[in-house]
Amino acid sequence: MIPAPGQLPWEHEGVRRAGQRLTVAGRDAEELARRHGTPLYVFDVTSVTEQARALRDALAGAGLRPRVRFALKALHAPEVLAALRTLAPPGSPDAVGVDVCSPAELRHALDNGFTPTEISYTGTNLSERDLDVIAPTGVHVNVDLLTQIERFGRRCPGRRMGLRLNPRAGVMRGRSESLYSGGGPTKFGIYEEDLDEAVAAARRHGLVVDTVHVHLANGILGEELPAYDAALVPVARMAERLLEAGCPLVEINAGGGLGTPLLPDESALDLAVYAEILAAHFGHLDLDIGVEPGEFLTNLSGVLLAEVVTVEDRLGTTFVGLDAGWNVMNDPFIYGRPVVAVLAARARAPHEKVVTLAGNINEGNDLFGTDLPFPDVREGEIVALVSAGGYNPDMWTDHCMRPRAGRVFFSDRL
Structure with missing residues (x-):
């Protein structure tokens, strides 16, 4: 699947930035997160x-x-x-x-x-x-x-x-x-x-x-x-x-x-x-x-949507905390696969900050990434972890008794 000119490598017709908005199967990703709750996997089948x-x-x-x-x-x-x-x-x-x-x-x-x-x-x-x-x-x-x-x-x-x-x-x-x-x-x-x-x-x-x-x-x-x-x-x-x-x-x-x-x-x-x-x-x-x-x-079919629940500077490091952790997306922790995250409502926002993207599991290494270039983000915004459709949804655990992420599948594109 070859991205169109101006698209990032993970983008395609089913998961892409439409202006500032991230869309999955033609649906607005932020609206899906607000409607179904987070953490949420959304799939372009x-x-x-x-x-x-x-x-x-x-x-x-x-x-x-x-x-x-x-x-x-x-x-x-x-x-x-x-x-x-x-x-x-x-x-x-x-x-x-x-x-x-x-x-x-x-x-x-x-x-x-x-x-x-x-x-x-x-x-x-x-x-x-x-x-x-x-x-x-x-x-x-x-x-x-x-x-x-x-x-x-x-x-x-x-x-x-x-x-x-x-x-x-x-x-x-x-x-x-x-x-x-x-x-x-x-x-x-x-x-x-x-x-x-x-x-x-x-x-x-x-x-x-x-x-x-x-x-x-x-x-x-x-x-x-x-x-x-x-x-x-x-x-x-x-x-x-x-x-x-x-x-x-x-x-x-x-x-x-x-x-x-x-x-x-x-x-x-x-x-x-x-x-x-x-x-x-x-x-x-x-x-x-x-x-x-x-x-x-x-991989390309799935996006994990999570809400930003914490933005806090700690000893010179900006932590951006999500309401999702390695219990719902553990491929990066097992295989060392990098994570790419974008803001669902400001998908083309400039990366003005360097942050550590943290999960909500009570373990110190539940970190999706450190020293990540990222926009100046606010609590309550929706973050999309892209290209997450393979393995992650089915490798979830109930560690800390956190529930599995929700799932929504779309077999058509708007």
């Missing part, structure tokens, strides 16, 4: 489907057969799932499926109309209780540890399955390695030196390895694509080894990890370049190419 369609079309444009599955952990709202179902007839090659990572997510996907063939399960450390739920559904499971192959094989002998691989390479925006795969040990994936043992374990139970799965990226943009390209080299080598071993592969699943721009010096990921990288490594294999976008579909 159309942007989710736009992102999904753009990704699918880019992969097809590179000559690939895309299989797009939404990473349900990013946002499991029924409103979003229903919108994704409208992109193509359910069960068709162009339909958007879902990837789940827990029994509850699996039940949720089924309850929202996805069939077992449209669902993949990519979890870790599966328990016997997990398999009590998973096994009867027949969903395709990507298994990521040698011991897990044995457990899955004992419970589901003869099934088709995927192997989640760890090529010891990956990239995260702003860091040299991914949280999922890298030079050091992680809890995810089969290493190349264990590949033969993994195949042997699968065959002991009659399991058929038909999918290669990896997750190499975290929030990447264009500048991370060269490292992502390099990380796929060992993946392609491992896939070739599986084919040579007689595994009837039907899909290479590249996972998720595509990011969206937020800061002024960031630009949208060039999907055509991303697709060409996948085509260069896997196009000759003539297999389906799976992707599991999460934040790429949802």
